[in-house]
Amino acid sequence: MKIGLLADSHDNVSHLHQAVELFNTEGVELVLHAGDFVAPFAIVALQGLRSRVVAVFGNNDGERVGLTNKFTAAGWEVHPNLAQVEIGGRRIGVVHEPELVPALAAGGYYDLVVYGHTHEVEVRRERDTLIVNPGEAGGWLTGRATVALVELETLEVQIRDLSASL
Structure with a gap:
């Protein structure tokens, strides 16, 4: 089972459309957004997804x-600070701010912690928890x-560059 991760899209509708195409082509069953959409109009770009979306708000x-309202209309979830998801036998925590990541990883509850805010790709392990920042989908x-x-069975991560296809 595969999931898609993105963060910090910052109203870049063009890149959101590319992400939708990639996630649909890859057959992801869930998309997690770690915050900073910025404006509600950007959510419309995600409506072509053939998967569920769970997200958190970012500082922007x-x-x-x-x-x-846009998330609710699409049948998706958006959370103020922390989203918790169980899928494919994995427990996942999603936050925007990196300051929360050490505590989430140290607790040992989550198999995967996803965050954003820094606009920098990071893939690392802390104890038994995989930590991923997918970088910035906006590219600004x-x-x-x-x-x-992310392949949930193996927790293998692939970072995909949307800029390369422009």
Whole structure:
């Protein structure tokens, strides 16, 4: 079972469309967004997904009522700080801020912790927990738009560069 990860899309609708195409092609069953969509109009770009979406707000998500309405209308979930998901026999925690990651990993409850905010790709293990920051899907800060694919059975991570296909 495969899931898709993204964060920090920052209203880059073009890259969101590319992420949707990639996630649909790869047959992901769940997409996790670690925050910073920014505006509600950007959520429309995700509506072509053939999977469920669970997300958290980021520090740049100021219009939370509008974002919540878009998520609710699509039948998806968005959480203020922490999203907890169980899928494929794995427990996953999703946050935006990296400051929360050490505590989530140290607790030993989660198999996978996903975060954003830094706009930098990171894949590492802390004890028995895989920690992934998929980088920035928006590509505005670094010039590199990335997302991640995770095979839940093996916890193998692939970082995919959306910028390369532009």
